[in-house]
Amino acid sequence: MDVKAVEQKWQARWEKSKLNQFDKKATSKPKHYVLEMFSYPSGAKLHVGHWYNYGPTDSYARFKRMQGYNVFQPMGFDAFGLPAENYAIKTGVHPKDSTEKNIETMEAQLKAMGAMFDWSAEIKTCEEEYYKWTQWMFLALYKKGLAYRKEAPVNWCPSCQTVLANEQVEGGVCERCGTQVTRKNLTQWFFKITDYAEELLKGLDELDWPEKTKNMQRNWISKSTGCEIEFECENGEKIRVFTTRCDTVFGVSYVVLAPEHPLALSLTTAEHIEEVKKYIEYAAKANEIDRLSSTREKTGVFTGSYCTNPVNGKKIPIYLADYVLASYGTGAVMAVPAHDERDYAFASKYQLPIVKVIESQNGDTKLPYCEDGIVVSSIDFDGLVGEEARNAVASHLAKIGKGGKKVNYRLRDWLVSRQRYWGAPIPVIHCPKCGAVPVPEADLPVKLPYDVEFKPNGSSPLANHEKFMHTTCPVCGGEAQRDPDTLDTFVCSSWYYLRYADPHNAAAPFSKEKVNKLLPVDTYVGGAEHACMHLLYARFLTKALRDMGYLDFNEPFLRLVHQGVILGPDGNRMSKSHGNVVSPDEYVEKYGSDAFRLYLMFGFSYTEGGPWNDDGMKAISKFLDRVEKTVLKIKEYKTENGSLYGANEKALDYARNYAISKVARDMETFSFNTAIARMMELLNAIGKYDAFAEKNTSFLKDTVKDFVLLLAPCAPHICEELWEILGEKNSVFLQNFPKENPDALVLDEKEYAVQMNSKIVCKAMLPANGSQDEIQSLALALPEVQERMEGKSLKKCIVVTGRLVNLIVG
């Protein structure tokens, strides 16, 4: 078969007949929205990772289609972003030009893959008709009070020359370029994702997502239930601390503020001011180096002030220390050295009192003792344990007006402004009189100008574009400046799956009706690296849009699958420096798109991935050759012996229906490797039956047809061709996926493993549905059993119907 010609033939036919498009009219079929994470138009060509994401998932989509679903599978490009801009800085090619060119080549390649993408719904996030609505999203959130601007210590990547969201910092390092991130106090735009912390956490329980991913999100949101306690200072200021261990409040020996705490300076006495200022400076610098290590030696400084422990009136010194984070809880903690390792280390170093107020229930209390235990030396609360003690203390604090129960989350608000060029401009105007004013919706989009000097200089490239920056205030009409920042590209990708439902709507981001009909996404497939970024942001935006009345569902992605990673043949991650990059093109050229896709499905467990192997590629190609040969041979047979149905036919019928039932199950669970293994078995069974001199050829032909239908989602071009060769007129993808005939799967006898005292003695054909007694007596009658029964008697017999019988003798 001329694979190339066959691929082109069918791709052209599919396009002409609009076979790949979602049927907007069909109402009787249930919809199924299959989505692959859209790609960033980098470099020029699709890499193995793209094929591995899109190929098998497309086979899943085709499978669902043949099962009778109205499948929607769109594709688009996440086109804004840093790489294009960095490339521009290096080469001088404008990001818009390089991006558009890259998209063009990638479109052609994606089409050559033969996936049933509905290109009529294509999205490119860098186009005005799309980013207009990204800006609209920003304004909608702003109006709802979910977008705000504030000065805060933020993450700054010195290499990318922009601020980053918390989620984009991995271990203190920029997620993109690996540069150490520094901290800066800057005024930036944030989305109030924290308003949804609880729902984002709870919603995970309902989702059909990998547990690991759900746990990563849980971990990232990190809910902690505790208590806020107010310590009043001598000068009347009040310090609120957050603690999960209010049962230790009688053991507080000092209070610590983060160096950035707003009260840090006002609480410092004249005597200590020099030292404190020096420490704050030191801490700011230390922040930049590493405040990451928990093994780092604790440092701090005394402010000279004292506050009062609300439960016992004790006078308590106030310290500053950088082991307390300004951004979590209240930025202040009560230190209980006896029952917290960090406080213990600090107190030991600065010779602060260590007061034991918890005792281990088994009597052995070695400090610092950080487990739950019996409260001691705490007046009314003595004798209470753990949660019980915490409840009692919390309600006491509430009663005296000094605090009470409080829930905290580790999740921070999403910082969305970026000091870069290639993104959607933030639709805000800064007026000297009116402050930050949103751009009226009618004026959207705020167009990204083309002629911009985008060499980074620490400020936003747009800031230097006079024409862009200069504008008038929509409120007062006076002279004003545009916001020079652009939106994080994760904002663009946090709603694209909604736009696909209504991609050409010029009046709104999408119609509520269309989105409610097509969403949520039923099956979403993409890399695991987005667990705490894209996948979290998209959930947030969906919930926010729901609360604003734009849609009626709670979660965007009902089911999530992560594909694994294909490594180089040497087992390392593919990279140019390793010299182990496998380029799909050569293989597609040599073996065809179907063979390449099929190898990716068969050679790995889909969610695991693994090292590339050339021999496996050849093996799959051989399998496809055998398929073709078999079909060509059997198609020539005259249909005869239609009523012949003996043991051989029964065996082939079993193989056929066994394959049908297993393939359907395995395709559903993305177990593509085993699905294809079952098809190989069926092909072997077909070959075996074909070797018989006397055979029922019309039955054989039907079986071969079923085989082609089973394989069609995985090898779409070749199976279309074979389907046509078999004399069929309509596309194989308009056929129903075969359904198994349960009768054919019923066997009279099955091979049982016969065990005596749990050791296998022999194997025997016994009634498939025999009763306990029946199987037992048949087993006992077996010669191999009789032999070993001499002088022994049966104590017990275990029968697993259809599989095994275990005779316990003694």
Added chain:
RNA sequence: GCGGACGUGGCGGAAUUGGCAGACGCGUCGGACUUAGAAUCCGAUGGGAAACCUUGCAAGUUCAAAUCUUGUCGUCCGCACCA
């Protein structure tokens, strides 16, 4: 440090969820067809001469463990002073 996942032939990987470990395929070996090779087809293939031994290692529960429990080693990932 905390949390999670994983560990099965020479290799990629299966195992109806506690029921014959090693499906399917690669590789290897043998054979057929060939002057020969390539391709193709057929057969064998966890180890061991055998009793038997085998799912990282060591215990345990069970009639029965790759699967459950505990400990231990190793690999990978996530979080990292979160009070």
